[in-house]
Amino acid sequence: MDPGPTKARARRCHHCGNEVSETVHTQLDYRVGFYELHTGEVEVVTRLIHGNESEVTFLKLVRPEYIVTCPSCYARPEILAERDRLFRPEDN
Numbered sequence: 001m002d003p004g005p006t007k008a009r010a011r012r013c014h015h016c017g018n019e020v021s022e023t024v025h026t027q028l029d030y031r032v033g034f035y036e037l038h039t040g041e042v043e044v045v046t047r048l049i050h051g052n053e054s055e056v057t058f059l060k061l062v063r064p065e066y067i068v069t070c071p072s073c074y075a076r077p078e079i080l081a082e083r084d085r086l087f088r089p090e091d092n
């Protein structure tokens with residue numbers, strides 16, 4: 001079946017480049033299609049809160065990035081370590 005011109009661009013695994021599919025649920029089971037990590041470049045921002053003398057420091061996400069990982073890559077320890085690094089970009 002031709003999906004037509006409106007078909008969204010296929011998602012690919014960030015690590016191996018393979019195309020991933022959506023997670024499939026059945027009555028008794030499910031099969032994970034991919035894992036998605038929301039991360040990106042951050043910067044530390046300190047602001048004075050209006051009406052308050054104390055400062056608040058937080059991380060501002062300046063360039064969002066979505067890391068897609070297929071189930072085979074998700075099973076590899078080095079990939080999980082990379083995802084952990086990407087999850088906390090402020091620690092790098």
Ligand SMILES: [Zn+2]
Nearest residue numbers: 013016070073
């Ligand atoms: Zn992969």
